[in-house]
Amino acid sequence: MKKIFILAAISLFISCDNTKTPTAKIQTGTKEITVEEIWNGAFRTNRMNALNSMNGDFYSLLNRDRDAGTSSVDKYSYETLEKVVTIVDSKNLKRLKSFSSYSFNNDETKLILGTNFKQVYRRSFKGTYYAYDIASKKLSLIGKGIQEPTFSPDNKKVAYAKDNNLYIKNLQNNSVLQVTKDGKTNSIINGTTDWVYEEEFAFVRAYEWSNDSKFIAFLRFDETNVPQFSMDIVGKELYPSQQVFKYPKAGEKNAKVSLHMYNVNGNATRKVSLGAYEYIPRIQWSNTNNVLVATTLNRHQNDLKLYKVNASNVSTSLLLNEKDAAYVDVKDDLTFLPDNSFIWTSEKDGFNHIYHYGFNGKLINQITKGPWEVTNYYGYNPTKKTVYYQSVENGSINRGVYSIGLDGKNKKLLSNEDGNNRASFSKNLNYFINTHSTTEIPPIYSLYTAEGEMKEVVKDNGDLKTKLADYKMSPKEFSTIRINGNDLNMWMIKPADFDENKEYPLLMFQYSGPGSQQVANRWNGSNDYWHNMLAQKGIIVVCIDGRGTGLKGRDFKKVTQKELGKFEVEDQIAAAKKLAERSYIDKNNIGIWGWSYGGFMSTNCILKGSDIFSTAIAVAPVTSWRFYDTVYTERYMQTPQENASGYDDNSPINYADKLKGNYLIVHGSGDDNVHVQNTMRMVNALIEANKPFDQAIYPDRTHGIFRGKNTRLHLYKKMTSFIEENMNSKKDNDIKIKG
Template identity: 75%
Template sequence: MKKIFILATISLLVSCKEKTTTSTNYTTGNKEITLEEIWNGTFSAKRMNALNSMNGDFYSLLNTDDEGNTTVDKYSYKTLEKVETIVNSASLKDLKSFDSYNFNAEESSVILGTDFKKIYRRSFTGTFYYYNINSKKLTLIGKDIQEPTFSPDSKKIAYAKNNNIYILNLTNGNKVTQVTKDGKFNNVINGITDWVYEEEFGFVRAFEWSNNSKYLAFLRFNESDVPTFSMDMVGTANYPNQQVFKYPKAGEKNAEVTLHMYTLSSKNTKKIALGNYEYIPRIKWSNDANVLVATTLNRHQNNLKLHKVNALRSSSSLLLDETDKAYVDITDNLTFLNDNSFIWTSEKDGFNHIYHYDFSGKLINQITKGDWEVTNYYGYNASKKTIYYQSVENGSTNRGVYSIDLNGKNKKLLSNKDGTNTASFSKNLNYFINTFSSSEIPPIYSLYTAEGEMLKVIKDNSELKEELSEYKMSPKEFSTISINGNELNMWMIKPADFDENKKYPLLMFQYSGPGSQQVANKWNASNDYWHNMLAQKGMIIVCVDGRGTGFKGSDFKKSTYLNLVKYETEDQIAAAKKLAKRSYIDENNIGIWGWSFGGHMSTNSLLKGSDIFTTAIAVAPVTSWRFYDTVYTERFLRTPQENPAGYDDNSPVNYPEKLKGNYLLVHGTGDDNVHVQNSYRMINSLIDANKQFDMFIVPDRTHGIYKGKNTRLNLYTKMTNFVETHLINKSNSTTKIKG
């Protein structure tokens, strides 16, 4: 009966979105979740391959056929049926397989990539080929190159190699022109971002073709004065290999970043003056082929400017000037319409909304309004004068897909109301594939028209839901908790055999970083299965999104400005104390854990909340904000020279004597993001204070601590044993009766 109910619920979700609800009952079987199952993929949901929207009503997928050959296949949005195979590696003489593909504007040619070598989180080098679909000719572009990109006229390909930019001319005997020549490792980078831009501004390719293919705009990073960080990588050789790279820590010198314009006809490059600024986090060509728009930020990141750059005159003028009392976020939402008016998102009214400006920078109208946030901008259909976006207007833990006219009228919900809905639109914005999930319904992929008509279910993951019904699983119970004058979002997982007459140890999980969210109505991640496994061992798991987290307005998010981690820590401590008053919580056995920012939070909570927390696990934590990068840290704290108390008063390396409970510190030595230096300094501080603790140092692993056989399994085994020893086994709660 229970399995039938679940499948019926899924059918209801995909056939009649207006009536979508999530079940308050959760199917619970008898099987125990194991760590091996969590990390061998037993509970992984089926997902769609990342699709590439094509011209017209088509999309393409990268597939592997039955013979193991790599293919790029074309599909119809209308039918979801394959139309043709565009390229098959079996027919390529010099390329047995490939891992990426990118079309030119006419989709008559494609760039194929293979042999990728990772650099940082988003960057890599690879071997890339140019493939002419009509002639079926394959040409090598280059080995160990980065970001090859077609020009709009499809006659050229720009790419970067060894910190310089090159252009391959496809109509002139494949002649290569070297655009820059001063690139040098750890000194000058042309056309590719440095470490901090890649990590914090979220992009790698720092060059852009003009729409008429006459100009190539690019950023140049002079990082010669940026301090160097180094890490010893143990590897498998007799001697370690040292990884050395430029990393600007808070208060230190950033790379000097400048904008340059290369003219292909004259082969001349000119530097573009943009006034006073610290960062150039975005460049984008407008619909005027001669006008680029460059975004600049000051070092405090509270003054953002858009500059119109005239390529013909190599001059710039101010288009938009936006300020904030705290900071301005960077997005990719800038969209130019046919008349060069533009769409822009901003928090200037207290919530993130969509605005329409003309090309002189004059506001035409605010398109979306309300005490809710736009969370994603999908695009603008000029023929329908319609904008498509995602928002939280049905509650900050839900996501819905909407359309609205350019004038702000005729808003329409296109997806399910509850749960998390994300859309992948066709290039012409006539269709979208909606991914829906909730805390109790695994991902369902469905094809919709742009008017919100659901046409077909593509994948529904009903098999996973049925399989999970055999396991001991408990629902996430969503609620709010009143803490420090705020209603904070919270979920709780109880044991499947929960008895309100018993007492249970409590483990709190959080991340808490600015603008983040952990309490969301979406399907399970790996940690959710681990939390459920712990719950079935006899404990309660809780997550609370405190002040500073996202999607509840800028005042809530930016309330932690200049005091990062202070209020977030206070909220977790206060939440723990309030939860401890519940009759079924063992107030003497409360722990907290987190990763990265969450690791800082769990450390801080244990030290500053020693009267309530007895146990903490910190994975890859920041332990002093003086050790983290300029862009992220100074956005929220300004520099340590300006705000030393904001850095030091909430950095646990400065008060190790407060440790009274059980503390497990975990870090990978190859972490280029949050350096293991953070944990080493914490260890030394604890030693100086003569405090006992546990540590788990993982050689060569990066911030995610996942690379290598059994790495995650081994880590979570360690963490499970720690929780069992210090929380579950120390609590006799499950045998205690109230009163």
């Protein structure tokens, strides 16, 4: 079930023409940004409510009256953007004062309303859910402490998961059928995913109703032999508690996952045989009622297969086989057309593009082509025989929205040419809300027709633009830098009063993980304001996307295969040395920082690049890929048993004795993703090498280090102080005058 949460919304108006979103640049003032302003929301953008596209030219929004503590689902017209009707209002519900999520059945006659959520992991929640009949206004409890409830297509039942088992509730007589009975914590999971699938394959609901409501296909995870990980939770009680869960680290045993087919009418379950595989990252019904398509991957994740599964007799046949020397990405682009031919995206020609296949697995045609990447597939309109997608064909730092014929002809740019454009299409693909921003234009939400005609500005951030005009903001200067035979994308933020006759400290920011992108022509995030604040203090901030990052083709991205942390580190070190040749850079005062993969990078850089980097900050870093999960790590590294040198030659733990500069390492002790074990092992290596360093542990905080009062404020004030103390950046007279 798609959970739709409300976001703060304030309607604003700006003048515009009738074709494209208006643009206006940020003006620069004299007021200085503070860390407090960044983290108290002073620069937060106004966003569109998360809308849910409905049948026809309509969408719905979850609206909340925070003063009254109530909520409603309201229906709107795409054509007029006006409210048509209130579908349900909690003020009229006796048993439910408010709700935080909703989802429709297929014909939009019923709703599932969710409340009392308790987070499990990053994407998973348990909650209390109700079924609501729109016509009768009847509200009935589905269950408490349940996960992922979903209507059957015939609207008669709701399936859901609870306590690792799969259930079906009959909405006509309120009876509940327990489909599986072997579910057990840290042992057997039915109908939802385990930790590593949720984190790395990005889905939680592991069951799907057939189109005719006669079958439910579901995954079963046997975690029995997966090694167990535990974390102490300090909390507020006298004695700490423990969080214990199954976490397969690289080279260790995964859960044994299997596909099962449940016959709803026959109340019988059969296991589906899919040959040899390690993972089943997707299951999806085709447009044929009894034919499921299951995706399998081998452990190296370089051999992906699509299998057709006949639900009636659980027989299987191979539909498509995609292989790559490195790995094959798992995506959500598989789309079955009315004739059961299907859309598929692939990097097989060297760039990610859209392909059209028959249901016999034969290629019909390649729809998009060129030395650029498709970054999002939005859908197919069968009436117009048109495909809608997002790509970087106007430059890898920009993203545009396009349409193209199923035959690959009549391509058309529907959005602005520059900046970041992101579309949210109506279900029938007649309209879309385009979100447009650049580094100088805050997000503008505009209504477009599917032909690319801009109808109306729905929401802009004019007030924020006006507010920022009072601040000493420096623009991001985009360019490329030639490093190790490649032209790497780069942005640079200079102090507003930059003087080329002075020398400035340089701070490099990066992430550098496979397929990632930090150098993009889009609006500011919190880090961008912090970087601007550092520029106010006399520091030049730079970001460079090196080898291994995304949107420049398969070969550029996958060059780091089996060597995570080698080429990416070489590029950042070489870039620092090349930038140090510029007359306005203080070559003795160069720092680097990053979070997660970026923390792994910054740590490696100050160790392997000790002759150029004098300062580094690593937040929640991986310090050995031996400590990280199987799915992510082995996709790029294979197992430690197969590639020991790849793991160890690029682990900063093994280079602790090379530390010469100023190093701050930060971690949340409740990080279930990159465990604090990474930092503790790095700290031990530094102690054994007798190297001074700074450290900060945030109790019980997860990977984002944000829960709790003032957590992010405290972290960024600490990092600011560390930089001020170690990069001579407090006062203007700290900046060296050449000559």
